[in-house]
Amino acid sequence: MNFLAPTSLFLFALAAPIIALYILKLRRRREPVSTLMFWEQLFKERQTTSLFQRLKHLLSLLLQLLFLALLVLAVARPQFAFMTKSARQLILLVDHSASMNAVLELDPENPSTETRLDSAKEQALQIVRQLRFMDEMTIISCHTLPVIHAPFTNHQKTLREAIESIKPTDIKTDIKPAVDLAYSVAETKPNPEIIIMSDFHSVPEQTITQFQDTLTENETTEEDQQDTKKIKLHLIRIGEKSDNVGITQFRVRKSIVNAFDYETLLTVVNASDEEKQCSVELYFNDNLFDVRPYTLAPGEKKSEIFSNFAFEGGELKAVLDIQDILTTDNVAYATLPKRELISVLLVTNENPFLEKALSVDEKLDLTVTTPEDYESSAQVAEVVVFDRYSPNTLEDGNYMFIYPPKNTEPPEENAVKPELVWNIGNSLDTPIITEWERTHPVLRHVHLENVLIGEAYHITPPSTAQVLARSFDSPVIFVDVAPNRKIVFAAINILESDLPLRIAFPVIMANTIQWFQQKQSIQEYHLHTGEVLRYKVEPQFTQDTETEQDTETTVENTQETVKITGPGEETWDIPIENDEMIFDNTQLAGFYALSLSDQSTKDMTDEPNAENPEETTTDTAENEEPDQVWAVNLASETESHIDMVEGIEDLVTDAEILSGSSLFRYPPWIYLVFFAVILTVVEWFLYQRRRID
Numbered sequence: 001m002n003f004l005a006p007t008s009l010f011l012f013a014l015a016a017p018i019i020a021l022y023i024l025k026l027r028r029r030r031e032p033v034s035t036l037m038f039w040e041q042l043f044k045e046r047q048t049t050s051l052f053q054r055l056k057h058l059l060s061l062l063l064q065l066l067f068l069a070l071l072v073l074a075v076a077r078p079q080f081a082f083m084t085k086s087a088r089q090l091i092l093l094v095d096h097s098a099s100m101n102a103v104l105e106l107d108p109e110n111p112s113t114e115t116r117l118d119s120a121k122e123q124a125l126q127i128v129r130q131l132r133f134m135d136e137m138t139i140i141s142c143h144t145l146p147v148i149h150a151p152f153t154n155h156q157k158t159l160r161e162a163i164e165s166i167k168p169t170d171i172k173t174d175i176k177p178a179v180d181l182a183y184s185v186a187e188t189k190p191n192p193e194i195i196i197m198s199d200f201h202s203v204p205e206q207t208i209t210q211f212q213d214t215l216t217e218n219e220t221t222e223e224d225q226q227d228t229k230k231i232k233l234h235l236i237r238i239g240e241k242s243d244n245v246g247i248t249q250f251r252v253r254k255s256i257v258n259a260f261d262y263e264t265l266l267t268v269v270n271a272s273d274e275e276k277q278c279s280v281e282l283y284f285n286d287n288l289f290d291v292r293p294y295t296l297a298p299g300e301k302k303s304e305i306f307s308n309f310a311f312e313g314g315e316l317k318a319v320l321d322i323q324d325i326l327t328t329d330n331v332a333y334a335t336l337p338k339r340e341l342i343s344v345l346l347v348t349n350e351n352p353f354l355e356k357a358l359s360v361d362e363k364l365d366l367t368v369t370t371p372e373d374y375e376s377s378a379q380v381a382e383v384v385v386f387d388r389y390s391p392n393t394l395e396d397g398n399y400m401f402i403y404p405p406k407n408t409e410p411p412e413e414n415a416v417k418p419e420l421v422w423n424i425g426n427s428l429d430t431p432i433i434t435e436w437e438r439t440h441p442v443l444r445h446v447h448l449e450n451v452l453i454g455e456a457y458h459i460t461p462p463s464t465a466q467v468l469a470r471s472f473d474s475p476v477i478f479v480d481v482a483p484n485r486k487i488v489f490a491a492i493n494i495l496e497s498d499l500p501l502r503i504a505f506p507v508i509m510a511n512t513i514q515w516f517q518q519k520q521s522i523q524e525y526h527l528h529t530g531e532v533l534r535y536k537v538e539p540q541f542t543q544d545t546e547t548e549q550d551t552e553t554t555v556e557n558t559q560e561t562v563k564i565t566g567p568g569e570e571t572w573d574i575p576i577e578n579d580e581m582i583f584d585n586t587q588l589a590g591f592y593a594l595s596l597s598d599q600s601t602k603d604m605t606d607e608p609n610a611e612n613p614e615e616t617t618t619d620t621a622e623n624e625e626p627d628q629v630w631a632v633n634l635a636s637e638t639e640s641h642i643d644m645v646e647g648i649e650d651l652v653t654d655a656e657i658l659s660g661s662s663l664f665r666y667p668p669w670i671y672l673v674f675f676a677v678i679l680t681v682v683e684w685f686l687y688q689r690r691r692i693d
Contacts, residue, residue: 008076015065022061067679074672087134089152089189091182092127094120095198095238096166097143097173098529098634099642102199102326104239116239120197121163123236127195128159138185139163142178143171144530169587170328171530172636173202179210186231193232199239200648202638208647211235215651237644237652243272245296245322246329246640247280249303250633251526252316252336262336264306266318270296271641278322282306284336285314301637313338315591315629329640333591333631334526341365342513347374348387353500354402357509358385364513383516388493396484398516403455403493422489425458428471431492436469441515442479442488443468446504454496459489479515488512527632533583535562535594535628537576563595565626586632593626 033039100117124139131137131154139149139162150162175198186192194214214233249267270276275297282290294302313336320330343365344358358366369379371389383398390404406424431453436443448469461467461478469477480487492499499505527533562581564572567590574581586592 005076008072011072011075012069014068014072018064018068019061063679063683067676067683070672070676070679074670074676085191087136087191088132089186089192090127090131090135090137091140091185091192091194092124092137093140093142093146093175093178093182093194093196093198094124094163094166095143095173095175095196096120096141096169098170098328098636098639099173099199099201099326100238101168101170101328102239102242102244102642104325106242106323106325115168116199117166117168120236120238121166123238124163124197125160128156128163131156131159139166140178140182141166142175143169144174144177146178146181167587169529170589170634171587172528172634172639173198175200175202176204176207179207183210183231191230193234195234195236197236197238199642200235200237200644200652201642203645203648205647208645208651211648211651234653235648235651237648239642241643242325243274243276244324244326244329244640244642245270245272245276245278245320246324246326246637247318247320247332247635248301248329248637248640249635250318250332250334252334252631262307264316264334265303266306266332267301267303268294268296268320269301269637269640270298271637271643273298276322278320281319281321283317283319286317312336316631326640326642328589328634329636331589332633332635333589334633335591335629335631339363342383342517343367343381344383344385344513345369345374345379345381346385346387347371347389348385349389351387351495353494353505354385354387354509357500357506360506361510361513383513394485398486400488400490400512402490403457404489422462422465423460424491425460428456428458428474428476431456431471431474431476433469433476434472436477437466440466440468440479442508442511443477444511446507446511448504451502451504452498453492455493456491459491461489465489486516488515526635527586527630528636529586529589529632529634531586531632533564533581533586533592533594533630535581535583537562537579537581537596565593565595566590567592586630589632589634592630592632594628594630595626 094117096117100120101115104114104116104119128137133154136152136154137150137159138152139159141147141149149165150158153159175196179196182194182196186194211233214231218230218232246269247266248269249265251265252262253265254262266280268278268280275295277293277295279291279293281288282292290306292304296302316334316336318332318334322330324330342363344367346355346358346366346368347370348354348368349370355366355368358364367379367381369377373379374389375391381397383400385400385402386404387402388404390401404424433448433451433453436446436448438444438446453471456471456474456476458474459476459478461475462480464482465478465480467475467478469475476491478489480489494500494505561573561575564574564583564585566572566585567588572583572585574583581594583592
């Protein structure tokens with residue numbers, strides 16, 4: 001035994017004045033009385049009880065000294081070796097993944113709001129209340145990545161606040177990183193115990209094996225563990241198996257057939273042992289526009305594709321109309337981006353097939369002009385298609401050439417770009433497409449076998465070009481990519497061919513425009529909870545300096561932060577680093593809207609317009625629209641199956657065995673003070689008896 005405050009033992013010196021007060025005898029006063037008869041009788045009675053009186057005085061003295069000893073020892077704060085050796089270091093892991101949001105009981109008449117996470121936190125608080133004074137605990141929450149809420153401490157208020165700070169999330173479960181962290185920490189402690197609170201619906205086989213090995217080691221005798229550190233493991237299951245139906249997939253992408261339309265893939269799974277009937281409601285900007293009924297057999301999964309969306313960009317939501325224990329997977333989110341038209345300029349004398357193929361594409365803003373008008377005007381478009389025409393020079397941009405004639409005119413003296421670098425040769429005899437690149441974005445989903453071609457010619461493409469189609473050894477279609485220019489060249493006269501009558505022709509034109517816009521890949525607007533949102537903030541022209549010789553423009557991004565608004569209208573101000581915003585707090589499913597918070601722009605917008613004050617209000621309302629919206633979903637079939645994984649049931653322990661010994665739950669000085677109080681009561685009783693006697 002040792003003392004935390006050994007200097008307090010000097011207080012034992014107070015025993016000397018206590019003993020002195022008991023030894024000290026008071027001098028009796030002399031008083032005259034009329035007779036001694038009554039006093040002699042009293043004196044005889046006191047002689048018969050003098051021994052008992054002395055014993056009472058001695059017992060009172062001993063109680064006083066013992067009281068002093070208890071108080072001095074309490075102030076000195078004694079510590080016993082066996083208590084120090086039995087001190088535990090508890091590592092508490094609380095699972096707060098999406099499945100822990102399931103309610104404990106599903107009663108339609110009396111719905112309960114207590115979730116598995118609430119139950120886990122309540123049991124964790126109970127363990128904290130049962131901690132012994134020498135025990136220490138650390139609080140760790142986990143879903144995919146562990147988070148330490150409190151380091152090792154025995155301060156119960158800190159532990160309670162750490163447990164209460166664990167918030168529900170919609171992130172799927174991956175318990176392995178937290179378990180690995182717990183074992184790593186346990187290796188550094190003398191008497192560690194790992195407590196895991198979870199529904200254990202998703203545990204890797206490697207982790208289950210690790211649990212089994214640890215529990216097997218705990219069953220060995222103390223003699224076998226003298227030289228081996230023992231890590232105690234307690235697995236506490238939260239919740240029971242219950243039926244559940246959930247949305248496991250909700251993806252929105254650009255349509256393969258119509259690039260101006262979208263396709264939505266919806267998957268619903270019945271993670272129950274019984275047949276379930278439900279319906280899926282689709283909302284666009286909180287307005288209901290479609291309802292689909294579903295009848296699902298036990299364990300059945302159904303997928304359905306929705307298309308032909310007649311509306312433009314906005315928020316899309318799918319709601320599963322069913323009551324089950326987990327509501328998180330009953331709602332899924334998606335975003336439809338705003339539609340932007342692509343300006344296309346067709347330069348041709350007359351080609352009805354080409355005009356028709358481009359005009360039916362609703363995503364294109366088509367302008368048709370003649371070669372003469374093109375040369376006399378400076379028309380600009382994102383994509384320019386030359387039909388049987390070739391200009392002398394080209395600016396930067398995207399160009400498609402269809403059977404252009406050989407350019408015999410010399411280039412202009414002040415031409416910005418050099419002459420087009422390809423050589424047109426003689427006509428081909430009986431041209432037929434013998435091979436083509438099926439994997440290139442321009443010819444994706446295109447079949448060119450048995451295409452009848454009336455006119456085509458030999459073409460020698462530049463060295464940087466990639467040949468996409470050949471007629472035996474002669475290239476007939478190639479692409480050429482420069483840093484600021486893309487070219488698609490077709491050495492075929494489509495007016496002398498049956499290609500415009502085939503489905504391959506509009507597909508080639510759509511693929512070409514998508515390739516020019518670098519949107520040949522199908523765009524998805526879908527993220528999972530826990531994933532990182534990234535947004536590239538484009539630099540802005542912030543300063544112009546003009547000199548006598550030239551004008552210089554400084555490109556600098558003056559914006560420092562952006563605003564993120566998440567589910568529940570919670571907002572964050574995220575800094576911009578290297579012209580990029582990174583946001584990783586996507587713990588809840590829902591929509592996350594980004595708004596650029598450029599203060600200089602706001603100040604200019606907020607200035608009143610004396611001529612038309614209404615313009616300020618209109619501009620401000622437009623600026624309030626988000627610049628980017630992400631849809632974040634759980635979309636996990638594993639989380640919808642919330643039953644306990646096989647192999648864990650036999651390893652689960654009871655929370656009641658985690659409480660320490662109640663005899664030594666408090667420090668020894670508390671018990672010493674308690675006994676001192678009892679002695680005070682006994683001494684008070686003896687004193688009162690002496691007064692009565």
